[in-house]
Amino acid sequence: MATLRTSVLNIEFENPFLLASAPPTALVESIENAFEQGWGGAVLKTITPDDLEMIEASPRYAVLKSKDKIIGFQNIELLSHKTVQYWCEGIKYLKEKYPSKVIIASIMAPVVKEEWQNLVLAINKTPADAFELNFSCPHGMPEKGIGMAIGTDAEISSMITGWVKEVATKPVFVKLTPNVADITYISQAVEKAGCDGFTAINTVQGFMGVNLETLEPNLNIDGFSTYGGCSGTMVKPIGLKCVSQIRKTSDKPILATGGMSNWQDCAEYIAVGSDALQICTEVMLNGYGIINNLKSGLLNYLNSKGMNDISELKNIVVPKITSHEELNKKYKVCPNIDSEKCVLCGKCVKICSESEHSALSENNKQIVLNKEKCVGCSLCSYVCPKSAISMKKV
Numbered sequence: 001m002a003t004l005r006t007s008v009l010n011i012e013f014e015n016p017f018l019l020a021s022a023p024p025t026a027l028v029e030s031i032e033n034a035f036e037q038g039w040g041g042a043v044l045k046t047i048t049p050d051d052l053e054m055i056e057a058s059p060r061y062a063v064l065k066s067k068d069k070i071i072g073f074q075n076i077e078l079l080s081h082k083t084v085q086y087w088c089e090g091i092k093y094l095k096e097k098y099p100s101k102v103i104i105a106s107i108m109a110p111v112v113k114e115e116w117q118n119l120v121l122a123i124n125k126t127p128a129d130a131f132e133l134n135f136s137c138p139h140g141m142p143e144k145g146i147g148m149a150i151g152t153d154a155e156i157s158s159m160i161t162g163w164v165k166e167v168a169t170k171p172v173f174v175k176l177t178p179n180v181a182d183i184t185y186i187s188q189a190v191e192k193a194g195c196d197g198f199t200a201i202n203t204v205q206g207f208m209g210v211n212l213e214t215l216e217p218n219l220n221i222d223g224f225s226t227y228g229g230c231s232g233t234m235v236k237p238i239g240l241k242c243v244s245q246i247r248k249t250s251d252k253p254i255l256a257t258g259g260m261s262n263w264q265d266c267a268e269y270i271a272v273g274s275d276a277l278q279i280c281t282e283v284m285l286n287g288y289g290i291i292n293n294l295k296s297g298l299l300n301y302l303n304s305k306g307m308n309d310i311s312e313l314k315n316i317v318v319p320k321i322t323s324h325e326e327l328n329k330k331y332k333v334c335p336n337i338d339s340e341k342c343v344l345c346g347k348c349v350k351i352c353s354e355s356e357h358s359a360l361s362e363n364n365k366q367i368v369l370n371k372e373k374c375v376g377c378s379l380c381s382y383v384c385p386k387s388a389i390s391m392k393k394v
């Protein structure tokens with residue numbers, strides 16, 4: 001029988017599922033509720049110095065839907081509105097009541113050594129398991145020179161990591177932003193500065209769209225809007241890319257976050273190099289109770305693969321991600337059309353001809369492939385409404 005127990009930097013996790021720093025971890029009593037329901041741990045909503053101004057806008061969210069399902073948020077929420085003392089007492093309370101749960105203190109401060117170190121010194125005195133440095137909030141904070149303004153600058157990120165490491169008595173994870181050309185440029189810089197691990201990714205900066213009736217932004221604050229942090233299913237490919245890129249350049253632990261909505265997403269993140277998982281948007285849409293399916297799904301999967309724990313799944317796909325140059329260009333696939341399933345709708349023929357290749361045609365009530373013209377791109381198999389096309393190696 002497989003187990004979900006895992007260990008990261010000697011911190012014991014009863015399961016690898018953590019709540020990411022966000023509204024579901026904004027109150028001690030909410031975290032208590034989540035722990036009761038089975039979450040392995042929580043990253044607290046980002047704690048800041050008490051005097052850092054934090055004025056929220058309303059509304060805070062816009063959503064992207066596919067059919068009727070929400071597949072992503074744009075949010076412009078700021079950081080925790082609770083005091084440092086509230087969190088220090090809260091961590092102590094939670095750890096006493098739930099000693100087996102992991103608590104990570106997310107922190108952010110202005111670029112002033114004393115401000116970062118004061119936060120660390122206060123939290124050092126609590127039983128929190130680790131720090132997470134929020135160098136990556138993409139809205140509001142960068143305008144004050146913090147959040148993503150730190151995480152897009154290797155020099156400032158390294159300097160602050162150094163300040164924190166000087167005084168921290170617990171492991172330090174740096175939460176990275178995907179809003180850079182190359183996330184490993186920053187991850188390698190903070191690793192050199194001494195961080196113990198990474199969290200990736202924070203939200204992807206975006207603009208959720210325009211209401212074409214009113215000609216106002218979808219995220220409409222009294223007729224105006226701003227760029228915000230996108231999260232949920234729509235950012236998963238960006239998260240998987242960033243986590244695997246960091247893994248290719250570092251052996252340090254990675255806490256993955258970005259678009260996980262079911263156990264399969266979580267398993268994929270482990271396969272590309274994650275040590276544990278953090279979830280926010282899916283919890284905000286469906287509640288803490290999703291933990292039951294996450295745990296049973298991942299456990300069943302490990303058992304079905306004959307794996308004892310997630311360490312056997314970790315990194316498996318990383319060596320299979322390479323450069324375009326190194327891909328085998330002699331490998332080719334071509335469509336195989338199941339005439340029983342095909343309803344001759346002509347979609348594959350049209351798309352193939354309008355996307356350069358014209359390798360498919362209809363002849364005698366059959367779709368016919370011209371192998372000379374086919375480049376094996378696979379587009380036809382994705383647009384077929386009847387799943388009648390499969391790609392076969394030639």
Ligand SMILES: Cc1cc2nc3c(=O)[nH]c(=O)nc-3n(C[C@H](O)[C@H](O)[C@H](O)COP(=O)(O)O)c2cc1C
Nearest residue numbers: 020021022046075202231232257258259279280281
């Ligand atoms: C409303 C909202 C508030 C958030 N607040 C914080 C925060 O205070 N600190 C932080 O590090 N990340 C924050 N995040 C980012 C999440 O922790 C997480 O990294 C991101 O949403 C990607 O995960 P998801 O796709 O599971 O939501 C917030 C995200 C959302 C949607």
